[in-house]
Amino acid sequence: MANFEDTLTQMTKPEVPELKHKNILANAIIRTKSKSAVSWWWISVPLYVICAFVMKSLYMPHATLASNLKALASKDKYAAFLFFLTVPLVLIVVNVFSIKEIYFLSGSPRTIRFFKTISGNVSLIVLSVIIIIIFLFT
Amino acid sequence: MSEIELLDRIKNNPSEFSELFHLYHKPIFGYIFRRTGNFDDTADLAAETFFKAFAHIKDFSYRSVSIKVWLYRIATNEVNLYFRHKQKHNTLFAKTGIENEEPFNRYLLEDKQELEAEYEKHEQFIKVLEHLKTLPLKYQEVISLKYFEEKENKEIAEILNMNEGTLKSRLSRGLEKLRIKCNQI
Numbered sequence: 103m104a105n106f107e108d109t110l111t112q113m114t115k116p117e118v119p120e121l122k123h124k125n126i127l128a129n130a131i132i133r134t135k136s137k138s139a140v141s142w143w144w145i146s147v148p149l150y151v152i153c154a155f156v157m158k159s160l161y162m163p164h165a166t167l168a169s170n171l172k173a174l175a176s177k178d179k180y181a182a183f184l185f186f187l188t189v190p191l192v193l194i195v196v197n198v199f200s201i202k203e204i205y206f207l208s209g210s211p212r213t214i215r216f217f218k219t220i221s222g223n224v225s226l227i228v229l230s231v232i233i234i235i236i237f238l239f240t
Numbered sequence: 241m242s243e244i245e246l247l248d249r250i251k252n253n254p255s256e257f258s259e260l261f262h263l264y265h266k267p268i269f270g271y272i273f274r275r276t277g278n279f280d281d282t283a284d285l286a287a288e289t290f291f292k293a294f295a296h297i298k299d300f301s302y303r304s305v306s307i308k309v310w311l312y313r314i315a316t317n318e319v320n321l322y323f324r325h326k327q328k329h330n331t332l333f334a335k336t337g338i339e340n341e342e343p344f345n346r347y348l349l350e351d352k353q354e355l356e357a358e359y360e361k362h363e364q365f366i367k368v369l370e371h372l373k374t375l376p377l378k379y380q381e382v383i384s385l386k387y388f389e390e391k392e393n394k395e396i397a398e399i400l401n402m403n404e405g406t407l408k409s410r411l412s413r414g415l416e417k418l419r420i421k422c423n424q425i
Contacts, residue, residue: 106415106418106419106422107387107415109364110368110383110387110415111387111390113362113364113365113368114361114362114364114365115274115362115365115388116273116274116355116358116359116361116362116365117270117358118266118269118270118273118355118358119351119354119355119358120266121265121266121269121347121351122347122348122350122351123283123344123347123348123351124261124262124265124269126341126343126344126347127261127265127287127290127344128257128258128261128262128265128290129258131257131261131287131290131291131294132254132255132257132258132294134291204296204299206313206317207292207293207295207296207314208296208299208300208301209296209299209300209301209305209310209313210305210401211299211300211301211303212301213299213301215298215299215301216299216301219298219299
């Protein structure tokens, strides 16, 4: 085993010369804008659904948020199941993975700046949980 | 200039990232190349590594790990993803559009020719790498960092985010597996 270790240590390895393409690449990386990990469109969709229900509850006589949800759930079971359970669950999973990736790529920080960065993901998770709770308990 | 000062400068002025790039591009490129043995994939993966580092450096905290360790972590992750999926993704070269720029293509081709000529000189390394690539990724990464990059156990443990005890046992098991494969030549 020691011999094999010596072989690995002593064998010659390819060395990288000064690379000519790296100067152009460095500038290109700095010029390229990174895409946000979470698009705000993802938040706007569930927000829109919630707002629609809240507005209807506020402005329609005798209608409450709970009664509106119940009406939708009884009228179209599959749509209610999709919008209020499947989509929020998918959003929670996607955002948990996204936070995990950002945490890894940022060098595992525990700073306020990091928490600001993931605030979009956290909002989406909270929103999804609220939607699931409303759906399951009304 | 220390890494902390450089980090502060980059956070204040992102264009200072080029300094970090020039400091670490060669070792990171070398590490990826000595794991994949392929110039084109290495160029893609190294570019992706630095792009991800640039995108997340504003959140990077020096208290957790050094910049060098952080870059090796991202590079290791990129290489592991590459081995898992073995598929060409939408490369940074395509995203930035530089693959169509004439001087860039010419430089890339010249670098490729030079590095491939250098690679061919190390027959024993090529054979070992071919066998290493058949081992599970957890052994590939420790052996590569220890024997190809000549890193200390402490630094490898930091890069792979594991304790030194686990690293030693993984190295020992990986070495045994690699030795058996190499003896079958």
